[in-house]
Amino acid sequence: MEISNRMRELFERSRARAKSPPASTYSYDIHNFARTKYKDCPRWEKIARSTAAAIENQAIYIDREDRLIGRVYYDREKRPEAPDPDFDFNMQMIAETKNDHPWYDELARNQLACYGSPGHIAWDWSTLLRYGTEGIRRRCASGLIRHADDTESVNFYNGVLIMLEGLENWNDKHVAELEKMGKTEEAEICRRVPRYPARSFREAVQSFFMQFIVVMKENPYGGNSPGRLDYYLWPYLENDLKNGVCTMEYARELIEELFIRIDERLYSRDGWVESVVVGGCHSNGQSAVNPLSHIMIEVFMKYDITHPHIYARIPPNAPKDFLTLCADYVVNGGNRAQLLNDEAIMKALVLNGVSENDAADYYCGGCMEVGVQGKTSDFLFTGYQNIPMLLELCMTGGISLRSGKPLEYFSHPALTEFHFFEDFYSSFIAEAKRVLWANLQYQDRLSAHVEVSRPGFLISSMVDNCLNVGRNMHGGGARYHDYGSSFIGIPNTADSLYAVKVAIFDKKMCTAQELLDALKADFEGYEELRAKLLKIPKFGQEDPEADGMAARLTEDLCNIYSSYVNRFGGNGKPVILSFRWATSAGSILGATPDGRKAGTPLAQAVTPQGMAMTKGITAAMNSCTTLPFELLSGGASTMWDLDHQWATVPVTEALFTSFFKQGGHIFQGNVTDVETLIKAQQSPEDYNHVIVRVGGFSARFVGLTKDLQDDIINRIRHCC
Numbered sequence: 001m002e003i004s005n006r007m008r009e010l011f012e013r014s015r016a017r018a019k020s021p022p023a024s025t026y027s028y029d030i031h032n033f034a035r036t037k038y039k040d041c042p043r044w045e046k047i048a049r050s051t052a053a054a055i056e057n058q059a060i061y062i063d064r065e066d067r068l069i070g071r072v073y074y075d076r077e078k079r080p081e082a083p084d085p086d087f088d089f090n091m092q093m094i095a096e097t098k099n100d101h102p103w104y105d106e107l108a109r110n111q112l113a114c115y116g117s118p119g120h121i122a123w124d125w126s127t128l129l130r131y132g133t134e135g136i137r138r139r140c141a142s143g144l145i146r147h148a149d150d151t152e153s154v155n156f157y158n159g160v161l162i163m164l165e166g167l168e169n170w171n172d173k174h175v176a177e178l179e180k181m182g183k184t185e186e187a188e189i190c191r192r193v194p195r196y197p198a199r200s201f202r203e204a205v206q207s208f209f210m211q212f213i214v215v216m217k218e219n220p221y222g223g224n225s226p227g228r229l230d231y232y233l234w235p236y237l238e239n240d241l242k243n244g245v246c247t248m249e250y251a252r253e254l255i256e257e258l259f260i261r262i263d264e265r266l267y268s269r270d271g272w273v274e275s276v277v278v279g280g281c282h283s284n285g286q287s288a289v290n291p292l293s294h295i296m297i298e299v300f301m302k303y304d305i306t307h308p309h310i311y312a313r314i315p316p317n318a319p320k321d322f323l324t325l326c327a328d329y330v331v332n333g334g335n336r337a338q339l340l341n342d343e344a345i346m347k348a349l350v351l352n353g354v355s356e357n358d359a360a361d362y363y364c365g366g367c368m369e370v371g372v373q374g375k376t377s378d379f380l381f382t383g384y385q386n387i388p389m390l391l392e393l394c395m396t397g398g399i400s401l402r403s404g405k406p407l408e409y410f411s412h413p414a415l416t417e418f419h420f421f422e423d424f425y426s427s428f429i430a431e432a433k434r435v436l437w438a439n440l441q442y443q444d445r446l447s448a449h450v451e452v453s454r455p456g457f458l459i460s461s462m463v464d465n466c467l468n469v470g471r472n473m474h475g476g477g478a479r480y481h482d483y484g485s486s487f488i489g490i491p492n493t494a495d496s497l498y499a500v501k502v503a504i505f506d507k508k509m510c511t512a513q514e515l516l517d518a519l520k521a522d523f524e525g526y527e528e529l530r531a532k533l534l535k536i537p538k539f540g541q542e543d544p545e546a547d548g549m550a551a552r553l554t555e556d557l558c559n560i561y562s563s564y565v566n567r568f569g570g571n572g573k574p575v576i577l578s579f580r581w582a583t584s585a586g587s588i589l590g591a592t593p594d595g596r597k598a599g600t601p602l603a604q605a606v607t608p609q610g611m612a613m614t615k616g617i618t619a620a621m622n623s624c625t626t627l628p629f630e631l632l633s634g635g636a637s638t639m640w641d642l643d644h645q646w647a648t649v650p651v652t653e654a655l656f657t658s659f660f661k662q663g664g665h666i667f668q669g670n671v672t673d674v675e676t677l678i679k680a681q682q683s684p685e686d687y688n689h690v691i692v693r694v695g696g697f698s699a700r701f702v703g704l705t706k707d708l709q710d711d712i713i714n715r716i717r718h719c720c
Contacts, residue, residue: 119221124374223366367696401590540608
């Protein structure tokens with residue numbers, strides 16, 4: 001995979017700009033316009049006009065060699081001295097969002113009801129490719145007639161029209177600059193798109209990119225995803241190839257330029273995670289893998305970039321060469337691969353109320369959150385809960401083992417007050433419902449707030465059914481309005497519950513008080529008891545009862561979420577990942593009944609914890625796939641770090657295909673040898689090129705905190 005001289009030069013200039021980007025005034029402009037020019041407008045109009053004006057006011061950057069036009073920057077932003085209170089980009093600024101539960105803040109401090117992040121959405125930008133801004137404008141005009149008596153709808157359609165004009169005006173500024181530079185071909189393309197439907201592959205890529213960088217200003221969050229880029233662009237390239245107006249080599253270079261441009265904007269933001277999902281299937285179940293699917297993976301492997309993240313959907317009938325390419329991507333792709341199992345994930349979506357046609361159009365946003373492209377609101381990832389901490393508090397009667405302090409608003413009888421395991425387990429699940437529902441109730445309050453403070457007019461115009469019903473994606477316009485959230489530490493909690501059952505209630509190894517004393521002492525002076533606890537079977541060792549406890553716990557937590565009905569009839573949506581939290585959630589946790597020491601990291605998502613994977617990767621995967629993945633409608637991540645000498649392409653292909661046949665959802669892991677990581681930790685200046693898989697995202701190893709580095713170094717490297 002050679003890099004042409006043009007692309008090498010373009011990449012080097014891009015990397016230089018990325019390391020020292022121009023300053024941006026966007027944040028300052030949007031609030032300045034709101035406080036001056038549009039201060040007397042109604043809230044919806046102030047937001048729309050200030051956003052559009054700030055977009056139009058951005059500087060224009062075009063290089064002589066650019067084929068793809070458009071650049072924006074995030075770093076070195078001039079900040080407003082006084083943000084306008086009618087905007088709320090972080091969704092937590094305004095006092096009216098305070099939760100009804102006085103104990104919510106206390107739960108949040110202990111990571112029991114933690115707020116996540118807006119974004120993590122893939123909108124249907126193919127609408128713009130097919131109809132252009134003019135086509136969307138006509139749909140707004142029709143909506144204004146249909147909903148003339150509905151003030152909210154009228155405001156929504158007018159907000160979309162204002163943002164469309166802002167997009168067009170900013171695009172026209174590029175046209176004017178291109179004409180000054182004598183770049184007539186690029187000027188003609190930008191004069192046509194995104195205003196009108198794309199006619200060629202190059203026009204489609206240009207239309208996608210211009211709207212993408214503008215939407216990312218309106219909706220400025222990590223995790224926002226281009227989604228199925230290969231799927232929606234392929235028909236344009238296929239037609240061009242058929243008519244002889246484009247070559248594969250030209251298309252490949254255009255994709256290279258697109259990826260380099262995205263990475264330039266996000267060079268300093270490894271955790272931002274804008275993901276492209278390639279491969280997958282059509283709505284009829286047939287493979288949708290196409291030549292662009294291959295090109296996008298190959299291009300990403302070719303360059304030293306971390307964005308956009310490229311994730312591969314594996315359909316049931318995936319072509320053999322695509323499977324081999326995906327295995328090569330895992331082994332030689334710099335720890336950036338993440339593979340998704342179409343059959344299992346689509347099954348979970350359908351069981352959660354998504355139509356089969358819509359399920360086929362799923363995407364993986366940000367880390368691994370599963371949603372439906374262009375039909376899901378950006379509440380796809382709203383938080384996470386530290387389930388082992390919840391168990392700790394239920395065992396101690398509300399006292400943190402690490403701090404020794406009781407939680408003021410947490411009331412639960414201690415483990416010593418229970419005579420039967422089933423009574424304790426039932427009480428624990430009841431408390432889990434109280435805590436988890438508090439988080440979902442909080443999301444309802446936030447949802448109602450951002451409906452007016454963050455209406456997202458432009459992005460909502462590309463989310464079904466917003467233009468049909470005349471509401472933004474936060475106000476009931478999105479077809480699916482579920483609140484996604486993650487249970488951290490399911491394997492740890494399951495192993496601890498099973499240890500409590502065996503050690504206290506079944507085999508009487510110790511009393512409840514003796515166990516609590518041992519946990520409080522972090523097993524100092526209780527080494528014999530810890531040795532016994534470590535020998536109790538664990539999830540990951542193919543023990544039916546230990547695996548059964550993990551499956552039972554997962555099912556019960558999922559049922560808690562699915563039983564909640566939010567303000568638009570959606571439910572809680574389990575999104576199981578660990579991101580950076582395996583270390584932070586473990587750091588506040590005391591010792592646990594499974595023998596784990598205090599403060600150590602938790603397991604990665606639903607991957608068995610390291611000390612449980614004593615029988616090899618096959619046994620660990622067999623245990624893992626006993627979980628009810630069909631209930632995990634937001635996706636369930638796993639992390640399988642592999643020994644670099646053992647993980648050949650054929651071995652890796654056999655691993656993930658076997659895992660997927662058994663129903664696993666998501667496969668990822670590191671292949672870099674531990675010795676290299678230790679050297680990188682010691683001499684970071686020499687190892688900036690080393691990229692690792694953290695947990696849902698990839699990042700430069702030397703840029704991670706030491707606790708994350710240590711966690712990655714200490715993970716098991718499977719070799720058989």
